[in-house]
Amino acid sequence: MTLAAHSLGDITESHPLASVDSIIEGLAGAGYIASRRIATALYMSAHLQKPILVEGVAGVGKTELALRTAELLGLPLIRMQCYEGLDESKALYEWKYGKQLLYTQILKDHMGKELTDAPDVDSAMERLHGMGDLFFSEPFLEPRPLLKAMRQDGGCVLLIDEIDKSDEAFEAFLLEVLSAYQVSIPEIGVIKALTPPIVFLTSNNVRDLGDALKRRCLHLHIPLPEARLEERIVATRVPGIEARLTRELVAFVQTLRTLDLRKSPSISETVDWARALILLHAAALEPELVRETLNVLLKFEQDIVAVEAKLGEHLARAAEAAGV
Numbered sequence: 001m002t003l004a005a006h007s008l009g010d011i012t013e014s015h016p017l018a019s020v021d022s023i024i025e026g027l028a029g030a031g032y033i034a035s036r037r038i039a040t041a042l043y044m045s046a047h048l049q050k051p052i053l054v055e056g057v058a059g060v061g062k063t064e065l066a067l068r069t070a071e072l073l074g075l076p077l078i079r080m081q082c083y084e085g086l087d088e089s090k091a092l093y094e095w096k097y098g099k100q101l102l103y104t105q106i107l108k109d110h111m112g113k114e115l116t117d118a119p120d121v122d123s124a125m126e127r128l129h130g131m132g133d134l135f136f137s138e139p140f141l142e143p144r145p146l147l148k149a150m151r152q153d154g155g156c157v158l159l160i161d162e163i164d165k166s167d168e169a170f171e172a173f174l175l176e177v178l179s180a181y182q183v184s185i186p187e188i189g190v191i192k193a194l195t196p197p198i199v200f201l202t203s204n205n206v207r208d209l210g211d212a213l214k215r216r217c218l219h220l221h222i223p224l225p226e227a228r229l230e231e232r233i234v235a236t237r238v239p240g241i242e243a244r245l246t247r248e249l250v251a252f253v254q255t256l257r258t259l260d261l262r263k264s265p266s267i268s269e270t271v272d273w274a275r276a277l278i279l280l281h282a283a284a285l286e287p288e289l290v291r292e293t294l295n296v297l298l299k300f301e302q303d304i305v306a307v308e309a310k311l312g313e314h315l316a317r318a319a320e321a322a323g324v
Contacts, residue, residue: 017047023039027069027072030068031237038220042069051178051218053203053209054202054221055205061268075155078152081162082166084165087170141185146177151193152197157199158198160202162204164204171209172212175213227250230254231247233267234250234271251318251322252314256298259307261307263299269299276296277289287315290311
């Protein structure tokens with residue numbers, strides 16, 4: 001089902017965004033286990049036409065939420081990855097310089113004919129000026145993610161990923177898009193979205209974002225999940241995994257998150273570890289197998305060494321928590 005528009009009056013009872021419960025159910029069908037807080041934020045975003053600023057540590061499912069929302073609604077996903085030094089030429093539009101150059105060469109061949117009957121220099125200059133304007137028109141425009149999103153007549157999901165990696169100047173540039181769903185191109189004018197996109201901005205809190213940007217967005221923080229929710233996520237993302245193994249591995253991951261590690265395992269690492277254990281035909285958490293696969297869960301050697309030193313203790317705590 002596509003979303004022609006997502007204003008309150010256009011969302012019927014059968015629409016995936018009709019209620020918080022329907023969003024939870026729909027996202028689950030798309031492979032994303034959403035908490036009620038997540039579903040409520042998406043519901044409000046669709047009905048109030050406000051972007052969602054999604055914050056949380058890396059790997060908790062911020063980007064995945066946008067991907068699965070696009071899948072749920074049958075809308076194209078337009079993704080803009082942010083980085084330091086990103087500017088409007090990469091985010092909004094560029095001119096097709098190669099095409100402009102080719103047409104300039106063609107124009108030279110005909111320029112003499114066009115100017116021969118000009119009565120004076122001023123008239124000739126006016127004609128040249130008109131020709132020059134042609135090179136800064138729609139046929140020579142190369143749209144980038146923001147402009148592409150504004151031009152999707154049937155709507156889209158716009159993902160502005162890791163906005164905290166961009167600089168403050170780019171953040172200020174985004175304000176027009178986030179508040180009015182429009183972009184301004186000096187040579188052409190204002191282009192306003194016929195159907196406002198559903199906008200997700202993600203942040204890993206590399207830097208603090210400005211108040212102006214935050215005012216334009218709904219705020220959603222996705223924390224690391226409690227054990228029962230994480231078990232549901234693993235069961236959804238790793239089909240065929242045994243319930244006992246799921247409980248054990250989630251309990252072990254939850255135990256690791258209580259330790260003073262440089263980087264605690266996130267949901268994505270839990271899912272990757274579950275897949276690795278299935279690949280190795282694990283039926284339960286055996287100490288040697290856990291030791292051999294800790295590098296899937298932990299990304300720093302100092303963390304691996306610290307966990308290995310008390311692995312038996314951590315496995316015992318996990319087994320007790322899992323009830324096995």
